[in-house]
Amino acid sequence: MSTSIADTIDEVITECAGAPVPVDAVFFEAGLTSSVIVAVHERLQSALGTRFPVGVFFDHPTRQALAEHLTRATAAGQVGPAAVVPEGEWTARSRRDLRTQLRRRKG
Template sequence: MPAPRAAATAPAAARTTLADRAADLDPEALHALARTVVTTAVGEVLGLPRTARLPEDRGLFDLGLDSLTAIELRNRLGSEVGERLPATVLFDHPTVRDLAAHLVDLCAGRRTLFDAGALGDWVDSAATLTADDDRRAGLVRALKSALGRLTDPDEADDPATAFGMDSASDDELFGLLDRELTD
């Protein structure tokens, strides 16, 4: 068996992961892509030529994977799905087919929880508000507050966070008070 070789990686900005592409694919295409991702990663960690065809139902360790290449494979696939995979993932899913199905399950679970494309469309339309528009300042505060609650659930009950006051500037607070007191 040839010695494992380091694979060239694309720059982070140009590279898209399986998790990134999953949202745009139907289930059949996602399964096919996951199998390709797994077979490519296995071939790379084993130092096989790109043209090598790997049997999908043969055990990964039977193909030549050892403990070191197993760790490298686990880490590569973890970066494809955006999370650290458990140390036992290659034992729990010992073939290309099983491992690809597991990665699909991980990606599919995220697809149904959140539609990043819809959020991007919404932000694009909200960005048309001019910088001096009070609605934009309020929207920015509300979004910062929501992000704060998502990243630190303990802040969810903090009234300053709930109303976006924790991120308001002095001028914004005085402007709010002036408008409230003059109306």
């Protein structure tokens, strides 16, 4: 399952970023913007069929760290099934969460 999650993360990030991101590169240092992270978050939740907070990208800021975390969290049942939420509504919520995380990081 680990390889599947890692492969999915790689595919989604490459699609959203428009280019591959090295496995050990920190997302923001690799040029991913907050809007790209929100898109990756939404697509990963859909692709994996789970829900997890956007803050996971700050706590696990590389592809490798994110894959390891999501693999462990999935196995432990710490991520839940994806809820059906209207796309525009979820995007607004995701962006608010991301802005909050960015403000905390800067502050």
